[in-house]
Amino acid sequence: MKSSSSSRAQWEFVLAAIVLLSLMISAGMTIGAQLKEARVTQVIKEVQLLPTQAAPRPATVNDNVRDGTAVRTGADSRTELTFTDQTLARLGANMIFSFNEGTRNLDLGGGAMLLYVPKGAGGAKISTAAITAAITGTTVLLEYHPYAYIKFISLEGIARVFLKHYLGESVLIYPGQMAHRQTRCNHSARAGRCRS
Structure with a gap:
């Protein structure tokens, strides 16, 4: 037995x-x-996909956006991208956005973005010339104008924002809090270097 x-x-x-x-x-x-791609789920007015190996083309709903393809919105335009884990990025007017496959690194060249990362979906890192923000299970608003200011608002969850050019400096942004900083750009910034 x-x-x-x-x-x-x-x-x-x-x-x-x-x-x-x-x-x-x-x-x-x-x-x-x-981590490999996002799908365009909404297009309002002028939105272009900018593949690295091809000419820019207008974005349409259900287009796939992969690593190496940036998204650019025109004046009074906006778009929405949904990743396969239901992470959602809403991009405002006059913005350039890209992400790096396999890393969850989102690059914002300028403009405004709402980013929702569901709990349990893993984190994301948002980078601009002025800051880098690490978020997990968070909803944030980010507005970046290279020659004026950067604004970061946490709507849900906690985010850690690192100031570039200030080694080791970071701040926690709790729900309902906002960080706002003037960007100090000079003639060298117009050549691609902007300090926060």
Whole structure:
């Protein structure tokens, strides 16, 4: 009788290990898929996709945006991108946005953006010439004008904002809080270097 219950316990252990391994593999595959692309879910007025190896073209709903393709919005224009993990980026007028595949690094060249990262979806890093922000399970508003100011608002969750050019300086932004900073740009900034 003992050998029968011992065999059954071993079988249950092996079965549980297989189920756990399958779940871990499928979770890893899902996370890998989440980081590769976004889908255009809304286009209002002039929105262009800027692939690195091709000419710019107008964006349409359901276009895929992959690493190496930036999104540019025109005056009075906006768009919405949805990632496979339901992370949502709403991009305002006169903005350039891109992301790096596999890293969750979002680059904002200027303009305004609402970013929603669901809880449990992993974090994201937003970079501008003035700041870098690390967010997880958060909803934030970010407005960046290279020759004027940067504004960062946390609507939900906590974000950590790092000031570029000030090694080690960071600030936690809690829900309902805002960080606002003038950007100090000079003639060298127009050549691609802007200090916050």
